[in-house]
Amino acid sequence: MTTSTSQQLIDFVYAEARLLDEQRFEDWLNLFTDDAFYWMPLAPGQQDPHLHGSLMYEDKLLLRIRIERLAGARTFSQQPRSRSHHLLQAPAIESADSDNGRYTLRTAFHYVETRLDRQELYAGWAAHELVTQGGQLRIKLKRVDLVNCDAAFGNINLFM
Amino acid sequence: MSKYRDRPDAIRALVRDTQVHKDLYIDQELFELEMEHLFANTWVYVGHASQVPNKGDYYTTTVGTEPVVMVRHSDDSVKVLYNRCPHKGTKVAGEVCGNTGRFFRCPYHAWTFRTDGSLLATPLKKGYDNTGFDSCEASQGMAPVPAVEVHRDFVFCRLNAHGIGFREFFGDSLSTIDNMVDRSPEGKLQIAGGVLRYMHRCNWKMLVDNQTDTCHPMVAHESSAGTAVRVWQQAPQGTPKPMAVELFAPFVSPYEFFEKMGIRVWDNGHGHTGVADSIHAAYSPIPGYWDRMVAAYGEERAQKILGEVRHNTIYFPNIMVKGPVQTLRRFVPLAADRTLVESWTFRLVGAPDLLLERTLMYNRLINAPTSVVGHDDTEVYERAQEGLRARGRDWINVARLYDPAERGQANFVTNGTSESQMRNQFRAWANYMTRTMQEVAA
Numbered sequence: 001m002t003t004s005t006s007q008q009l010i011d012f013v014y015a016e017a018r019l020l021d022e023q024r025f026e027d028w029l030n031l032f033t034d035d036a037f038y039w040m041p042l043a044p045g046q047q048d049p050h051l052h053g054s055l056m057y058e059d060k061l062l063l064r065i066r067i068e069r070l071a072g073a074r075t076f077s078q079q080p081r082s083r084s085h086h087l088l089q090a091p092a093i094e095s096a097d098s099d100n101g102r103y104t105l106r107t108a109f110h111y112v113e114t115r116l117d118r119q120e121l122y123a124g125w126a127a128h129e130l131v132t133q134g135g136q137l138r139i140k141l142k143r144v145d146l147v148n149c150d151a152a153f154g155n156i157n158l159f160m
Numbered sequence: 161m162s163k164y165r166d167r168p169d170a171i172r173a174l175v176r177d178t179q180v181h182k183d184l185y186i187d188q189e190l191f192e193l194e195m196e197h198l199f200a201n202t203w204v205y206v207g208h209a210s211q212v213p214n215k216g217d218y219y220t221t222t223v224g225t226e227p228v229v230m231v232r233h234s235d236d237s238v239k240v241l242y243n244r245c246p247h248k249g250t251k252v253a254g255e256v257c258g259n260t261g262r263f264f265r266c267p268y269h270a271w272t273f274r275t276d277g278s279l280l281a282t283p284l285k286k287g288y289d290n291t292g293f294d295s296c297e298a299s300q301g302m303a304p305v306p307a308v309e310v311h312r313d314f315v316f317c318r319l320n321a322h323g324i325g326f327r328e329f330f331g332d333s334l335s336t337i338d339n340m341v342d343r344s345p346e347g348k349l350q351i352a353g354g355v356l357r358y359m360h361r362c363n364w365k366m367l368v369d370n371q372t373d374t375c376h377p378m379v380a381h382e383s384s385a386g387t388a389v390r391v392w393q394q395a396p397q398g399t400p401k402p403m404a405v406e407l408f409a410p411f412v413s414p415y416e417f418f419e420k421m422g423i424r425v426w427d428n429g430h431g432h433t434g435v436a437d438s439i440h441a442a443y444s445p446i447p448g449y450w451d452r453m454v455a456a457y458g459e460e461r462a463q464k465i466l467g468e469v470r471h472n473t474i475y476f477p478n479i480m481v482k483g484p485v486q487t488l489r490r491f492v493p494l495a496a497d498r499t500l501v502e503s504w505t506f507r508l509v510g511a512p513d514l515l516l517e518r519t520l521m522y523n524r525l526i527n528a529p530t531s532v533v534g535h536d537d538t539e540v541y542e543r544a545q546e547g548l549r550a551r552g553r554d555w556i557n558v559a560r561l562y563d564p565a566e567r568g569q570a571n572f573v574t575n576g577t578s579e580s581q582m583r584n585q586f587r588a589w590a591n592y593m594t595r596t597m598q599e600v601a602a
Contacts, residue, residue: 040530042354050517053354053505055530061395062404062525065388069532075383077539152357152500153529155538 002135003098010091012137013107013128017086020159025067028159032060033131033138038159040144055149055156070158082157085112091128101132111160122160123147164189168594175590177567178559178583182548185363185556191496193593198477199224200319201592202428203329205479205490206230206240208504209313210350211257216275218264219257223319224493228305229253230315233275234262240305240317241277246298264302277302312341313349320596324428332571333430336473340483342465344508345456349486352507353520358529359500362541364478364493365585367501370537371472371480371489372433372581374418375560377411380540384532385411403444407522410439411533418576421471427570429476429588431581435573438471440484448512456510474581476588486519489527497545503527558582 004012019028032038040055049057058066069075089108096103105128113120129141144160164170164187171193174181183190204223207230211219218231220243227243229252243251245266252264252273263280264273272280279301282288293299307318309326314337316326341349360367370376377385388408392401410417422435434440453462473481478491486508492500503523507516526533548556561578567587574580 042356051353051513051520053356053520054524055356055528057521057524059402059404061391061402065384065391065408066532068391069383069387072383072387074386076380077383077535150354150357152359154359154361155535156530157535 002101002132004101004103004130004132004137006093009093009096009103009105009130009137012130013091013105013126014088016128016139017088017109021084021086023081023083025070029060029063029067031137031139032063032142033133033140034060036060036138036140036142038063038142038144040146040160041149043150044145046149055146055153056144066159077155078157080116082113082115084114084158086160087111088126094127103130103137104128105130109160113156113158115155115157118154120154120156122156124149124160126160162189163187164193166598166600168597168599171593171597172590175586176555177564178562179555179557180586182554182556184365184586184589185545186496186548188496191363191493193597194493195224195226197594197596198589198592199226199493201323201595202477202588203307203309203316203318203324203326204477205475205488206308206315206317208349208351208488208506209238209310209315212238214259216259216261217257218253218260218275220251220253220255222492223305223317226319227251228317229264231260231264231275238308238310238315239276240308240315241302242305244302245271246279246301246303247271247282252302273301277304312337323595329428330430330475331426331428333426333432333473333475336432336470336475336481336483339465339468339470340481340486340506342457343453343483343486343511345452345510347456348509349506350509351504352516353505353523355505356503356523356528357500358503358527358534358538359498360538360541361497362499362538362545363496364491364499365589366541366544367489367491367499368474368476368478368480368585369582370541371474372423372431373579374421374423374433374577375415376540377418377439378414380536381411381533384536385409387532401444403518403521404525406443407518407525408533410442413439415577421576422573423576423578423581424573425566425569425571425580425584429585429592430474431584432470432473433576433581434469434471435576438469438484440471440482441469443484443518446512446514446518449515452510452512474585476585477592485522486515487523487527501527558586 038058042053087110091105091107094104094106107126111122124146127143130137131140207219212232215232218229220229229243230240233239245252250268252266271282274280305317306321309316385408392405421437423433424435425431470483480489486506488504490502505519505523558579
């Protein structure tokens with residue numbers, strides 16, 4: 001098993017956010033395991049993604065649909081495109097099981113999404129559940145908890 | 161002189177047989193008149209009784225733009241009160257939901273009210289001796305909304321004390337709510353899973369119109385549902401079809417499918433798409449559900465209940481119900497160009513959990529601010545809200561499959577791509593806007 005150093009784990013989280021802000025969505029999706037989920041709960045401290053609503057609870061198929069849609073010629077809601085900006089606090093390593101290559105990190109963030117003259121600011125915490133596959137770190141679960149997850153929102157078009 | 165206030169003829173002139181004037185969507189004075197008249201003359205959805213199961217439970221919401229609180233009174237009835245202290249105006253109930261015990265207590269001066277609104281006590285009561293307090297409206301406590309009806313746990317109210325009765329207003333349209341409730345083997349629904357809240361920069365009626373607009377899915381949703389189908393087609397042969405694809409794919413059915421599914425139009429602005437068929441008709445069976453339905457109702461009746469595949473039912477003015485998916489959407493008017501959409505989900509009591517899971521997935525994929533289908537729709541509404549500012553074209557067209565004979569009919573079924581339900585809504589709009597309006601001579 002390849003062991004990741006603390007710095008490698010932290011760098012991974014930074015690099016993931018950078019791929020999103022640079023809109024390198026294919027590279028971003030490749031960071032996820034085949035059985036991964038991207039989860040944005042609807043309630044603070046939510047435990048159940050199945051029998052309670054969420055803003056997003058998406059497997060790789062749904063994430064792929066999103067990415068291909070963003071590139072579509074008739075995706076009118078992305079003409080013009082949205083842009084994003086992640087500002088991350090230093091990720092904290094919450095747990096490390098080096099023997100099995102499994103790690104969890106928690107990262108406070110401010111996220112800005114903009115389109116045309118509108119710019120929205122969101123704040124929250126991202127939890128990364130990472131595993132090691134073929135010597136590479138991969139995301140098994142990315143959980144995004146917005147501080148105001150139960151508020152009314154306009155369109156959230158991209159990924160936090 | 162204002163353009164529309166006290167001018168019912170001017171308001172009626174905005175609705176023609178096959179066109180409506182753009183002011184319905186962009187004029188703030190009309191919006192305010194809607195709040196004063198339309199939302200006071202009609203029966204408006206407040207909430208679901210399962211949100212207030214125990215005595216003292218309350219839920220705060222709005223009717224039009226007015227703050228109300230729905231509360232379970234000490235006699236177990238459901239009351240709807242204006243959420244306003246009669247003293248200084250403070251909203252008495254502060255949380256979205258909670259339990260207030262035997263009485264409400266205003267946080268400003270500790271006036272207390274029974275859960276039917278009546279005044280219980282005021283501190284330093286002697287200070288009101290010989291002030292004529294008993295003849296002030298404040299002594300009457302929190303004002304109750306005068307007309308409340310609970311139909312199978314769905315709570316509606318009419319703000320005006322007098323007006324059309326509940327049964328007369330809804331007529332046969334209640335059959336959609338009935339069908340959704342009957343889908344529970346115990347004949348009972350519970351609000352479950354939280355509520356998705358989605359802010360729109362457009363008029364509330366654009367959302368209502370869209371619910372029975374069957375000529376947009378294959379166009380506006382090509383980007384989302386169309387992409388979902390295309391991505392799914394790349395999956396290896398034999399891969400089981402995921403629930404998400406099953407929910408997305410029917411949105412891009414061809415025109416012919418929507419033509420054949422049919423629209424039913426009732427009186428007073430109510431109606432539904434999906435009579436003979438619908439985008440909800442071909443979902444995979446949920447294991448164990450059919451057996452529980454048969455045990456509860458017998459095979460014939462269970463077949464009849466589940467055979468209803470109604471798509472979107474509009475309860476005019478501002479909610480939409482999907483029986484086969486167990487969702488209710490409330491289009492909350494905030495301003496002429498601002499609408500909050502709440503999408504609620506129900507658990508069918510006694511049915512397998514997987515049904516609620518599917519309901520929640522549908523809501524997340526279609527109705528969330530993070531939903532790609534929602535993004536498609538919101539984009540066209542918001543573009544329309546801006547586009548309608550243009551001069552040169554003052555009317556919105558709703559002529560599709562117009563038949564002059566439809567005007568007098570209270571219950572008819574027609575081609576699923578007809579705009580007859582939208583026309584029905586606008587006729588009801590003109591009617592309930594002007595019923596309580598007096599013409600003032602110029």
